[in-house]
Amino acid sequence: MLKRKKQRGRPYKNGRCDLWVADVDSPCAWAFEFKQYFLGPRFQNDALKKQLDAAYSDAEQLSWEEADHRFGGIILAPQKTEINGEWGHNLDEDAVERVDQMCRNDADVAFRVSGPSGPIWLAFKEVK
Numbered sequence: 328m329l330k331r332k333k334q335r336g337r338p339y340k341n342g343r344c345d346l347w348v349a350d351v352d353s354p355c356a357w358a359f360e361f362k363q364y365f366l367g368p369r370f371q372n373d374a375l376k377k378q379l380d381a382a383y384s385d386a387e388q389l390s391w392e393e394a395d396h397r398f399g400g401i402i403l404a405p406q407k408t409e410i411n412g413e414w415g416h417n418l419d420e421d422a423v424e425r426v427d428q429m430c431r432n433d434a435d436v437a438f439r440v441s442g443p444s445g446p447i448w449l450a451f452k453e454v455k
Contacts, residue, residue, distance in 0.1 A: 344389055344397075358394035359451075360385035363402045366426065368417045375403065375429045383452045396453060401434075403448040416445030 346359040362382040364375060383399030391397075403426060405416030418426075423439075426448055430437035434450035 356394040357396045358389050359398045359400050361400045361402060365404055365406045366418060367406050372429050376433050379433055379450060379452055386454050398451045398453050400451045405445040418445060
């Protein structure tokens with residue numbers, strides 16, 4: 328797979344997938360390409376879809392010899408915000424539902440993980 332160098336400009340160089348997982352008891356392996364997106368309070372749904380599509384496109388470039396299953400993935404996390412001297416996030420229930428809906432519509436599988444810093448999402452689209 329060709330990836331850009333650190334400065335994100337040209338030229339391209341050979342690269343590896345972001346995560347490779349193999350089952351030691353079988354010949355099955357999975358390769359993942361990820362993008363990360365930090366959610367502000369007024370994020371656009373199409374921005375999330377573009378990031379997932381970009382990760383999918385990167386996963387398509389992986390050789391079929393590298394893994395039996397290839398996935399594009401997105402990690403969605405709220406931006407950290409200081410509220411009354413405390414660090415947290417500023418996503419309201421409507422924003423959480425919008426991200427959930429995008430995951431249902433555009434991903435093959437997705438997870439929302441809740442925690443003290445707010446929810447994060449992992450959404451994946453499999454290369455067919």
